[in-house]
Amino acid sequence: MSDFAFDTVIHGGTIVTATDTYKADIGIRDGRIAAVAESLAGGTKRIDATGRLVMPGGIEGHAHIAQESSTKIMTADDYYTGSVSAAFGGNSSFIPFAAQHRGQSLDDVVAIYDERAAPNSVIDYSYHLIVSDPSPEVLEEQLPRAFARGITSFKVFMTYDLLNLGDGGMLDVLTVAKTHGALTMVHAENNDMVKWMNKRLAAKGLTAPKYHAISRPELAEEEAINRAVTLAKLVDAPLFVVHVSTEAGAAIIRRETQAGVKLFAETCPQYLALTREDLDRPGMEGAKFMCSPPVRDARTQEALWRHIQAGTFMSVSSDHAPYRYDESGKLFNGADVPYPKIANGMPGIAMRLPWLFSEGVVKGRISANQFVALTSTNAAKVFGMTRKGSIAPGFDADIAIWDPNETRVVSLDDQHDNMDYTPFEGLTVTGWPRTVLNRGEVVVEERELVATRGRGRFVARATVDLTGRPGYRAPELDPARNFGADIAP
Numbered sequence: 001m002s003d004f005a006f007d008t009v010i011h012g013g014t015i016v017t018a019t020d021t022y023k024a025d026i027g028i029r030d031g032r033i034a035a036v037a038e039s040l041a042g043g044t045k046r047i048d049a050t051g052r053l054v055m056p057g058g059i060e061g062h063a064h065i066a067q068e069s070s071t072k073i074m075t076a077d078d079y080y081t082g083s084v085s086a087a088f089g090g091n092s093s094f095i096p097f098a099a100q101h102r103g104q105s106l107d108d109v110v111a112i113y114d115e116r117a118a119p120n121s122v123i124d125y126s127y128h129l130i131v132s133d134p135s136p137e138v139l140e141e142q143l144p145r146a147f148a149r150g151i152t153s154f155k156v157f158m159t160y161d162l163l164n165l166g167d168g169g170m171l172d173v174l175t176v177a178k179t180h181g182a183l184t185m186v187h188a189e190n191n192d193m194v195k196w197m198n199k200r201l202a203a204k205g206l207t208a209p210k211y212h213a214i215s216r217p218e219l220a221e222e223e224a225i226n227r228a229v230t231l232a233k234l235v236d237a238p239l240f241v242v243h244v245s246t247e248a249g250a251a252i253i254r255r256e257t258q259a260g261v262k263l264f265a266e267t268c269p270q271y272l273a274l275t276r277e278d279l280d281r282p283g284m285e286g287a288k289f290m291c292s293p294p295v296r297d298a299r300t301q302e303a304l305w306r307h308i309q310a311g312t313f314m315s316v317s318s319d320h321a322p323y324r325y326d327e328s329g330k331l332f333n334g335a336d337v338p339y340p341k342i343a344n345g346m347p348g349i350a351m352r353l354p355w356l357f358s359e360g361v362v363k364g365r366i367s368a369n370q371f372v373a374l375t376s377t378n379a380a381k382v383f384g385m386t387r388k389g390s391i392a393p394g395f396d397a398d399i400a401i402w403d404p405n406e407t408r409v410v411s412l413d414d415q416h417d418n419m420d421y422t423p424f425e426g427l428t429v430t431g432w433p434r435t436v437l438n439r440g441e442v443v444v445e446e447r448e449l450v451a452t453r454g455r456g457r458f459v460a461r462a463t464v465d466l467t468g469r470p471g472y473r474a475p476e477l478d479p480a481r482n483f484g485a486d487i488a489p
Helices: 079-088 106-117 136-148 166-180 191-203 209-215 218-235 247-258 269-273 285-289 298-310 352-362 368-382
Strands: 008-011 014-016 021-023 025-029 032-037 045-048 053-056 058-063 091-099 128-130 153-157 183-187 239-241 263-267 399-409 428-438 441-445
Touching: 014 368, 053 368, 058 079, 058 352, 058 368, 079 091, 079 428, 079 441, 091 106, 091 399, 091 428, 106 128, 106 136, 136 166, 153 166, 166 183, 166 218, 191 209, 191 218, 209 285, 218 239, 218 247, 247 263, 247 298, 263 298, 269 298, 269 352, 298 368, 352 368, 352 399, 352 428
Parallel strands: 008 045, 014 053, 058 091, 091 128, 128 153, 153 183, 183 239, 239 263
Antiparallel strands: 008 025, 014 021, 025 032, 053 399, 399 428, 428 441
């Protein structure tokens, strides 16, 4: 092997994976990691990582990019600004949602998002479908075509009238998912509880942004998570509960995963960093901090941290939902409207990793290895990105090089998105990604963008890894216990 057998050598750094921390060099060839060794010579390009941490690039598994809401409000970020912001935040790939609206073909949805992503993304990408209209054609033909293409996960909703499938609809899509080895993601909130609370608050004239936090009770999430898990257990289908925001909800996830149910879950930085008091700001400022489920309180934050430490959550994702604080986003329906008419969601794709590193690793709540698992490795396994999420020969050279000691006060300029605010403004964060590679190509170099628009590639994903999750077999669907009725999916 000649001195220049590698396209790139990253040398002098400390490698951190989900399991190990050690000093070594990395040799990259043709977009993949070709060697990891104590010392590597050569390399057409050499990157000095002395004093820095070399980690797998983040995989953002929950983001809304170039996506219309069910009320036809478009997110602020397209696939260029969204991917650039993700890269500056230490991510080398992401999986935004591709949303179906009522009456829309999933084939058309995929084509639309291909047109939005392929010419623009600077990092690799895939999609989670959002299914809001599970017609027979969608279930029997269109979803299977999407799965065959490598879009092996999709999201359903238990709230919002224009998205809520109802329990029967969920059972139908869970059954199709199981048949094809796909993963169903769920936004779990009890729709009728939320609508009842909205009605009561409106009758009292309590419609300021702060009441959004009251309108979606913790019990609404707890009940819906329990119901979603029960539905998934009936047909023994894998389920991923997104943006868990409550202690009781997390406890259900932990109990059921320990019982072997095919269950995964995430939480998000906003539920660890913000509280409902952030919605109680002068005028309409609280609208900037509205998301669903809403942020809770300090007690809940501590409980969620304990669940992160205990391994309840597979990942910490941003739920990046960028709606500007103007008439194009948050104030789409007016500058002084009741909270139900304010666009829900907050930006955060660039802050997910720096914030979690600072609050988690630097403050001793989690190890650097847990950080890698929560931000990259676990997502790669759950979402079927089989060549990403680790630093080992044969994997894509998706790498983030961090300065663990750099301290910054968060500002909008750090985000590189198309937003006009960040909910993390003014927070002090220690630890920042300096250089990010995707398939061996430098995307961000010393906090400067060097990638070209559209260089990212679509990633066809494998099916979910269910190792260690034997599942649950309902006796009523077991022919040995149901008089021989063969009705299980």
